[in-house]
Amino acid sequence: MEENNKIADEESEELIESEKDKKFDLIIDELQKRKIDIKRIKKIDQSKKRATIDSVFDERTIFTLNKLLVNGPLERIEGTISAGKEANVYLAYDLTGKEVAIKIYKIDSNTSKWMRNYIIGDPRFKKIPRNISKIIYLWASKEYKNLKRAYKVGLSVPNPIFIKNNILIMEYIGFESIPAPILKDIKTPKNIFNLMNEVLTFIKELYQKANLVHGDLSEFNILYHNQKPVVIDMSQAVSIYHPKAEVYLARDISNIFKYFEKLGTNTPNPKDFYYEVIDINI
Secondary structure, three states: OHHHHHHHHHHHHHHHHHHHHHHHHHHHHHHHHHHHHHHHHHHHHHHHHHHHHHHHOOHHHHHHHHHHHHHOOEEEEEEEEEEOOOEEEEEEEEOOOOEEEEEEEOOOHHHHHHHHHHHOOOOOOOOOOOOHHHHHHHHHHHHHHHHHHHHHOOOOOOOEEEEEOOEEEEEOOEEOOEEOOEHHHOOOOOOHHHHHHHHHHHHHHHHHOOOEEOOOOOHHHEEEEOOEEEEOOOOOOEEOOOOOHHHHHHHHHHHHHHHHHHOOOOOOOHHHHHHHHOOOOO
16 A cells, blocks of 8 residues: 555656646747747847838948948947938947947938039039039038038037048937937927027137038027037038028028027027127127
C-alpha cells in the first residue's frame, strides 16, 4: 500500500513538474514572440520614416541624405519637427549624439517660382539659374548664408552647421527630443513687453548689423525657447540693398505690431520705428 502511494506521489510530482515546464515553455515562447514583434514594429517604424522621406524628395536628395548618414555628419534621423510647402524639418543626431535640425527643401517647380522674387535684385547673387533643382540649391545656400551672417553678429537664430544641395543642417532649438514651439502656439507668453522689445531689437539689428531684412517675419517663424524669441526661416531674407527691401521691412514691422497688439501690448508708432531701423531722423 505504501509503495503504491509512493508511486502515486512520484507521478503527481512528475505531473506538476511537467505542467511547470509547459508553463515555462509558454512564457519563453511569449517572450520570443514579443521580441520578434518589437523587432517587426521597429522595422515598420524605420520603413515609415524612410517612406516619408522617399515620398517627398527626389532620388538625388535621397542619395545625398544617405551619404550624410553613411559618412557623416549625421548619425540618424528621427521624427518630423515641421512640414511646410517649402521644406520639411527633422530632428536628427550628429556623430556625437547631439541633437541637430535638418531642413530639406523640396524640389518643386511651384515653390521655385516665388523664390525668384527674393533672389532677383539681391546683389549677392549675380547669376540666377533656370534649372529648378539649382534654384532650390541656391535657396538653401541663401538661408545658410543669411543664418551665418545673423549668427555672426550675435542675433538669436539657429547656428547653421552644414549645407549640401537642398539639405541644411543647423542648431536644434528645444529640450532633448521636444522642439521649441512657435510663438503663435503660445497663448500667454511671459513678460510680453520684454518679448516684444527683443523681437523689435532683432529687426533693427538684423538691418543695421547684418544688413538683412527678414522678409516674412511673424509669430509663425519665431520659436519661443526659454521664454526668449529665436527667429527661424531666414531663406527669404534679403540684403538691405535689394530693391524691395524696404517694402519687406515695412511688412515685417506691421506683422509683429499686429501680433503684439492682439495680446494687448502697447506698441510704438510703427512709422517712427521704421525710420529708427533704417536710421533716418525725421
